[in-house]
Amino acid sequence: MAIKRYQKPSALDLFCGSGAVSLGLKQAGFEVVGAVDLDVGACTTYRANHPEVKLVEKDIREVSAGDFDDVIPGKLDLLVVCAPCQPFSSQNRYKKDNDARSNLVEQSKKFIIHFEPSIVFLENVPGLASTDIFSNFSEWLGRAGYEVAKPMRIDASELGVAQRRIRMILIAVKGVSLEKASNIARIGKKTVGQLIRDLPTPPIGRNAAREDPLHYSRRHSLLNIERLSHIPVNGGSRQSLPPHLQLTCHKNSRRSSFSDTYGRMSWDDISPTLTTGCTDITKGRYAHPVQNRAITLREAARLQSFPDNYVFFGNASQVAMQIGNAVPPEMMRSIATSLKAAIQT
Numbered sequence: 001m002a003i004k005r006y007q008k009p010s011a012l013d014l015f016c017g018s019g020a021v022s023l024g025l026k027q028a029g030f031e032v033v034g035a036v037d038l039d040v041g042a043c044t045t046y047r048a049n050h051p052e053v054k055l056v057e058k059d060i061r062e063v064s065a066g067d068f069d070d071v072i073p074g075k076l077d078l079l080v081v082c083a084p085c086q087p088f089s090s091q092n093r094y095k096k097d098n099d100a101r102s103n104l105v106e107q108s109k110k111f112i113i114h115f116e117p118s119i120v121f122l123e124n125v126p127g128l129a130s131t132d133i134f135s136n137f138s139e140w141l142g143r144a145g146y147e148v149a150k151p152m153r154i155d156a157s158e159l160g161v162a163q164r165r166i167r168m169i170l171i172a173v174k175g176v177s178l179e180k181a182s183n184i185a186r187i188g189k190k191t192v193g194q195l196i197r198d199l200p201t202p203p204i205g206r207n208a209a210r211e212d213p214l215h216y217s218r219r220h221s222l223l224n225i226e227r228l229s230h231i232p233v234n235g236g237s238r239q240s241l242p243p244h245l246q247l248t249c250h251k252n253s254r255r256s257s258f259s260d261t262y263g264r265m266s267w268d269d270i271s272p273t274l275t276t277g278c279t280d281i282t283k284g285r286y287a288h289p290v291q292n293r294a295i296t297l298r299e300a301a302r303l304q305s306f307p308d309n310y311v312f313f314g315n316a317s318q319v320a321m322q323i324g325n326a327v328p329p330e331m332m333r334s335i336a337t338s339l340k341a342a343i344q345t
């Protein structure tokens, strides 16, 4: 078997989704040599943007680390583990113990044993840090000879992304400096206006989006358009609605976690965390700062720091899922810059 050799540090991207992490890694100077995900839509997007990467489109439980022997030259520099975060998300209504996805972090162990990467990088929602899954995994890394940093809370808005997206990251190293790898440079905040203000008013409906397939407005009901007309520019929420336009389900739950619904983003602020429902005004503060509509998929992609030439495949909800699930590429680029500095010294 011919073994490939790389000029740049190598990375393997587990749970790669549509490839946002891979994009950030490449921007920071990594060679992404392999990736794993099982979602058909996300994998189609991944392949279109990263055709040179060996993508194994399978349930990770059925993937063997040896499947990447042909693309990993003996030593792997970086293993990225972005397992699904829903089981640990504060918005998840289901108990994590009942969610089969909870143990997917464990799946990374076979890759760590097989390739002994210099750095293991894990990203997830902060809720993961207080679980047994996380402490068992950290302890296991320690026993496997890794120096393990304390879990770090980091907001994407500190790393050049126009979005509040608080994440937990874990860095573990073997044979390289943990201090250097964890020395992530903070970048000044960007605002919603800086990212999306220049976009033209979008047409309504996907078929009308001729210039840019992602830049079209959802078809809102007349009632929702009327509701939006009562929401003050750059803010507000469902609590700004006159009583006759309030939803019955909201009337008695003013302090629910969905208090931001129907709210607008603000030109001069960062956006809220974009979820897979990020183009739905009933799922959060996802209305445009001044127009009576939800943000478009293009606006969501930009707020997640995807460049406009990144192509997405799938229907509207599949693309919203790919965008909402992504680690913002710019966040990953910033983090990967310090990981790479540690590897190269």
Ligand SMILES: C[S@@+](CC[C@H](N)C(=O)[O-])C[C@H]1O[C@@H](n2cnc3c(N)ncnc32)[C@H](O)[C@@H]1O
Pocket (backbone or CB within 6 Å): 014, 015, 016, 017, 018, 019, 020, 021, 022, 036, 037, 038, 039, 042, 058, 059, 060, 061, 082, 083, 084, 085, 101, 104, 322, 325, 326, 327, 328
């Ligand atoms: C949080 S998302 C990862 C996002 C990705 N790193 C990015 O930046 O776009 C989690 C991913 O795990 C994938 N996934 C869930 N269960 C899986 C499994 N059993 N095997 C492989 N991938 C899985 C999902 O399809 C999803 O794309």
